[in-house]
Amino acid sequence: MxxxxxxxxxxxxxxxxxxxxxxxxxxxxxxxxxxxxxxxxxxxxxxxxxxxxxxxxxxxxxxxxxxxxxxxxxxxxxxxxxxxxxxxxxxxxxxxxxxxxxxxxxxxxxxxxxxxxxxxxxxxxxxxxxxxxxxxxxxxxxxxxxxxxxxxxxxxxxxxxxxxxxxxxxxxxxxxxxxxxxxxxxxxxxxxxxxxxxxxxxLGVSELVKYASNAFHALKIVFANEIGSLCRAYGIDSNEVMRIFVSDTKSNISSRYLRPGNAFGGSCLGKDLRALQFVAKKTDIDLHLLNAIIPSNNAHRERIANLVLGSNPKRVCFVGLSFKEGTDDLRESPAVQLVQRCLDEEVDVQIFDSDVLSSLYDDPHLKGTAQYMPDNVRSCIKSSMEEALDGVDLVVILKSISEKDYLQLKKWAQSGRRIIDLYGTLGRNAEELPCEINIMG
Ligand SMILES: NC(=O)c1ccc[n+]([C@@H]2O[C@H](COP(=O)([O-])OP(=O)(O)OC[C@H]3O[C@@H](n4cnc5c(N)ncnc54)[C@H](O)[C@@H]3O)[C@@H](O)[C@H]2O)c1
The missing domain is CATH 3.40.50.720 (NAD(P)-binding Rossmann-like Domain)
Structure with a gap:
């Protein structure tokens, strides 16, 4: 050419x-x-x-x-x-x-x-x-x-x-x-x-991929340097730490955790970040990046709450309550906090989460689920997708949906109703649903 x-x-x-x-x-x-x-x-x-x-x-x-x-x-x-x-x-x-x-x-x-x-x-x-x-x-x-x-x-x-x-x-x-x-x-x-x-x-995807790439490269360097600074404070070999860290290609160097959607929650990430912040403060190290993670996660929770409450819904269905897919663990679950926020604002809530539901029915006293579920949240739990969708004007999806439950959602979806998909569950199906769909990134 x-x-x-x-x-x-x-x-x-x-x-x-x-x-x-x-x-x-x-x-x-x-x-x-x-x-x-x-x-x-x-x-x-x-x-x-x-x-x-x-x-x-x-x-x-x-x-x-x-x-x-x-x-x-x-x-x-x-x-x-x-x-x-x-x-x-x-x-x-x-x-x-x-x-x-x-x-x-x-x-x-x-x-x-x-x-x-x-x-x-x-x-x-x-x-x-x-x-x-x-x-x-x-x-x-x-x-x-x-x-x-x-x-x-x-x-x-x-x-x-x-x-x-x-x-x-x-x-x-x-x-x-x-x-x-x-x-x-x-x-x-x-x-x-x-x-x-x-x-x-x-065009926009192409323009932004370049910025996302460079921002991520900068983030990696700053992250490595902050971990390196912590290592120095403890007298630990930072190269050894990072050599082993990068050898984890399942969670560390992989596409895992890189899908925009819900904020993080659970019993480990927040707790361990807070512990690192404590050590850094004690040893006088400025960990700007690590210190910014929890505030950024909280800001994202706030964005989601604004998206959910922004259209003044009367009754909301939450699909998913535990902090992530495949568990009934409610510790620091962003969904529990969001449900409570809706209830505080006098919005009716109906919840369907098959993982949480099964452990509730199994033995609520032995499992972690019951302990971390406030009573007003527990009273919103429904035993099927059909029941949870009854009379709601907004659905917030936080987990994957079975084929059977998707058919219920399809029956429910009509113009004037809204879905917020925080899990990317709908994928290509989004096009066939006649209601408004927001995919939160
Ligand atoms: N440098 C990198 O490693 C790199 C890698 C990928 C992308 N980029 C991007 O590519 C772009 C170029 O980066 P670079 O590092 O080559 O920049 P550079 O500053 O080295 O080169 C830009 C050149 O454009 C010339 N120029 C300015 N106005 C002009 C005009 N009207 N007509 C013709 N030439 C003109 C300048 O005189 C200069 O020689 C930037 O947007 C940068 O962000 C850079």
Whole structure:
């Protein structure tokens, strides 16, 4: 393909060089003359292992060159990869000046081009940037319609400086945020040589996956450092602790606990965090991240309570009461607190939880369930889904639902009624239910 790459910084240079090396004809566009000259002389404008060699090879072969001329680059390419910087800004979160300038320039050049053309945003941009800025600007300056005459995709980059070339060839995934299949198809074809799973998603998903990834990487580093600081206070080898910690690929390094939904509860997480906070205070260590977990969890409980109570329901059905799936344990269960909050606000509550129900009937004095269930909550428990749904205008789902119970829910669901799914139970079924459905993340 004929490709233009806008912005010849770390991302743009690696992208331009590697695509040229993969057999494409690439033209880089940059406002800094020195970077343009470096590329055209076969040199990398900065140090990145292996990059100068690739640039040199491609410049000699004539598959890679650079310019300051936007119009020329658009005229000679079928697709533009935008790789300009998006640094921080106090007022707007990030500075979009370069992105806007490039979109205006490409738009202007497209007003003189007949052929179909795709603009792919590789720079990291906040959710909404494409719909609010990039697409309207491209349409305004080109006089063309995105999705018809031209295409637009969000296609974030995941390379890391220092290992950029190998990362470029084997990213964690290729993600294409698209509004129309034609532009997505073109990008999917472009990246077909890369060894990575491909996700084709709406624009916003693509924009946010990049932020979620970087935020999580930062979180991991800070977490490791706080655990390291605790280790030091105890005279414990932090590397040994973390070596063993990361070897748990069931709960620690896995997708477990990474599904948005309900707040955490139960007898262990809160208790152990409070214990660590106590030790940290005693030893004078500032554990900002670990200290923030319980307040953040409480804030999430509050968001859920606002969502539940916000529509002034008269009678609510809770599907699930224990703190998680497959247990009757009610200790620190967010659902118990939420039920009590509803009762305090004089909302009628009906609860169905088969795990809790079976232990209540088995022997309420021996099991933990009875002990942690206030009387006013216990009196809301119903013996079947059908009974729990009777006369309610809102259902809050906190656990998975059996097929039989789902059929009851389907019978209940009609317009004007509402479901809040905190467990992701409904999945694709959500589309077939005629009531309003909120999936809480
Ligand atoms: N650096 C990384 O490791 C990395 C990794 C993944 C994603 N990203 C994201 O990719 C984007 C680029 O990052 P970077 O580190 O390569 O930035 P950078 O600052 O190294 O490079 C940006 C380049 O764009 C040029 N530029 C500015 N305005 C221009 C214009 N109007 N026309 C043409 N060129 C213009 C600048 O002169 C500069 O050379 C950012 O959004 C960043 O968040 C960076």
């Amino acid at each position: 004929n490709i233009s790459v806008f912005g010849l910084g770390y991302v743009g240079c690696v992208t331009a060089a590697c695509l040229a090396d993969a057999g494409h004809k690439v033209i880089g566009v940059e406002i800094k003359r020195k970077k343009v000259d470096a590329l055209n002389e076969g040199r990398s404008p900065f140090f990145e292992p292996g990059l100068s060699e690739v640039i040199n090879r491609c410049a000699k072969q004539g598959t890679l060159r650079a310019t300051t001329d936007v119009e020329e680059a658009v005229r000679l390419s079928d697709i533009a990869l935008v790789c300009v910087g998006t640094p921080s800004s106090k007022e707007k979160g990030l500075q979009l000046d370069a992105v806007i300038q490039v979109c205006e320039g490409i738009g202007r050049a497209l007003s003189k081009k007949e052929e179909y053309f795709v603009v792919a945003m590789r720079s990291t941009v906040l959710p909404g940037t494409s719909l609010e800025y990039c697409i309207p600007i491209l349409e305004q300056f080109s006089g063309k319609r995105v999705g018809e005459d031209i295409g637009y995709c969000v296609n974030p980059e995941f390379l890391r400086e220092g290992s950029a070339i190998s990362d470029f060839h084997a990213p964690p995934f290729t993600i294409i945020g698209e509004r129309d299949a034609r532009s997505g198809d073109l990008l999917a074809r472009l990246w077909s040589f890369v060894q990575a799973p491909l996700y084709r998603v709406p």
